Amino acid sequence: MxxxxxxxxxxxxxxxxxxxxxxxxxxxxxxxxxxxxxxxxxxxxxxxxxxxxxxxxxxxxxGDDRGYATPKVDVRGALVDGRERVLLMRERLDGFWSLPGGWADPLDTPATAVEREVLEETGYGARAVKLVGCWDRDARGHTPRLPFSIYKLFFLCEATGEVGPPQALETLEVGWFGLDELPPLSTGRIDPWELGRIVAHHRDRSLPTEFD
Structure with a gap:
């Protein structure tokens, strides 16, 4: 191409x-x-x-990134209910909707990072149960383009039962959405294809992890 x-x-x-x-x-x-x-x-x-x-x-x-240059790691966590609706949060930064997530922090395991992000940004306690995909941000066509490489890790999660208010610092509101009723998405963070793959893995847990 x-x-x-x-x-x-x-x-x-x-x-x-x-x-x-x-x-x-x-x-x-x-x-x-x-x-x-x-x-x-x-x-x-x-x-x-x-x-x-x-x-x-x-x-x-x-930024001030130093040392040998490697891709950054972005983690996203998905809770899917019995009606196959996905829990999304509306980003305060751009006003659009995304799966909860963000940069993985040093000393966090990927699962720890995504569980914390889901809780902080939606108020829902979550346990990571499956890595759905490890995809390259540029390869998946996310915009706007950024001046560094990013690997995006998407986890299917299960609710722990804990529900509280999300942190107001990053989240405007939260909501459950089916694939046929998606709100305007934050295109740098998530796209409809990725949400579709998450729902597919929710339906069939035996599907193998996908990657670029």
Whole structure:
């Protein structure tokens, strides 16, 4: 599949940024450090060309991540009721709907991370029972495009019976939705295809975990 020029530039910039980050982690020669700093700046310049924004904006998005560059890990947890409705939460950041979830924190297991996210963002206690899929964010076409690689882990969960108010910091409201009545989705976090695969795994727990 051929890529449009802007997407080709974006991918090249991500690769350059990762090389620069890893190089800065290992380099101990001041000339090498200077070269990697210049490579880092070039990556931001290319991201500005491909995706708009500003150098300062991309610097902020790339953040203070250091060390060898690896994909970030995003975990999402799904509770599905007897009517095959999925529990969604409306994001305070963009006003759209998503499965509860977010970045996995250091020292958390994937299951611990997703169970905490479900409880905090919906108020429902949950236990992770199955890894439905491990999918690459770019490969699945999520937008907007970001300047780093992300693996998205989707877990099927079971309710523990605990129900309380969600944390107001991130969540505007929660609700149960069938696949034929989905609200406007937060496209950077979830899409209808992924929700469909979750319901399929809810119907048949013997399905194997899916991955890119």
């Amino acid at each position: 051929s890529l449009d020029p802007a997407e080709s530039v974006r991918r090249a910039a991500i690769t350059l940024s990762a090389v620069a980050q890893s190089g800065l982690h290992y380099a101990d020669d001041r000339y090498d450090v200077d070269r990697y700093r210049k490579l880092e700046a070039l990556a931001r310049e290319l991201l500005t060309v491909a995706g708009g924004g500003s150098d300062d904006g991309w610097r902020l998005q790339l």
